[in-house]
Amino acid sequence: MARRKHEEEHDNHERWLVSYADFITLLFAFFVVMYALSTVNEGKYRILSDSMSSAFRNVQVNSSSPLPVTLTPPIPVIQKPRAAERAQEAVKQKRRDKMRNVAQDILEVMAPLIEQGKVRVIETSRGVTIEINDSILFSPGQALLQPALVKAMGAIADVxxxxxxxxxxxxxxxxxxxxxxxxxxxxxLSAVRATTVLRLFVDSGVVPDRLTAIGYADTRPVEPNLLADGRARNRRVTILIDSADPEKGKEVDLESRPVSQP
Structure with a gap:
């Protein structure tokens, strides 16, 4: 009987280990939860912070009431084009229409030569270019206009x-x-030929201030010079009618020069 009582007392002394293990488990779980709560997502925190700041900026406190009043953000107003911009666009459109009329008039007066392939009228973003084969304008190695083409060039000048x-x-x-x-x-040779056409235009009533003559020699071919057909294509006079007004230059001084970093 005494032995049985001794065994029960021995068992009771070892049961505290179970309680201790449960306590350690709960303590571990507690610290895990605390650690999880102390870890803040930086991205979500920044979004929350921005939202709070925006909300407080749109709150106005009424002196007679402790409740905040939220102000509705103003509706954005779509700005209409300024009058100066509309006027400038209207001027550009008017010049484009005028340029198309000029191109049509040139096509009409040069129609026979265009059909023969001696004249080409090209429209670009810069304006209209009239390309004339020099074989109908000048004799080989000469800069005097052929008499038969003086009338045709005069018709272009009249336009x-x-x-x-x-x-x-x-x-x-x-x-x-x-x-x-x-x-x-x-x-x-190329410069004098261009100047010859320029002088005919001046004599036909074109204001000299609008005219410029340039000689490029053989530096801007449109076809390879290997064959006779290509060389004939490159011997030409082009008349560029510019749709844009020449820009006014601005003098560059030394103070506007960028400073180089060491």
Missing amino acids: LAPTDFPITIEGHTDNVPINTLQFPSNWE
Whole structure:
């Protein structure tokens, strides 16, 4: 009987380990929960902070009431184009329409030569270009207009005289060299040919201030100079009718030069 009582007392002394293990488990779970609560998602915290700041900016406290009043954000107003911008666009559209009319008039007066492939009228974003084969304008190595083409060039000048578009006349040659007393190189030949057309335009009533003559020699070919057809295509005079007004230049001084970093 005494032995049985002794065994029960021995068992009771070892049961505290179970309670201790349960306590340790609960304590571990407590610290895990505390750690989870102390970890803040930075992205969500930033969103919450921005939302709170925005909400407080839109709150106005009424002196007679402790309750906050939320202000409705103003409805954005769509700004209409300014009057100056509308006027500028109207001017540009008017010039575009005028340029199309000029191109149509040139097509009409040059229709026979266009059908023969001697004249091309090209419309670009810059304006209208009239490309004329120099074989119908000048004799080989010469800069005097053929009498048969003087009337046709005068018709182009009659179309351009009433307008206010800037006009650039360009002379082009092939790569066959020339060395005469009057034309030591293709540079002189192309420049004089362009100037000859310019003088005819001036005599026909085109304002000289609108005219520019440039000689490019053989530096801007439109076809390879390997064959006779390509060289004939490159010998040309082009008349560029510019749709835009020339921009006014601005002087660049030393103070506006960017400073280089060491």
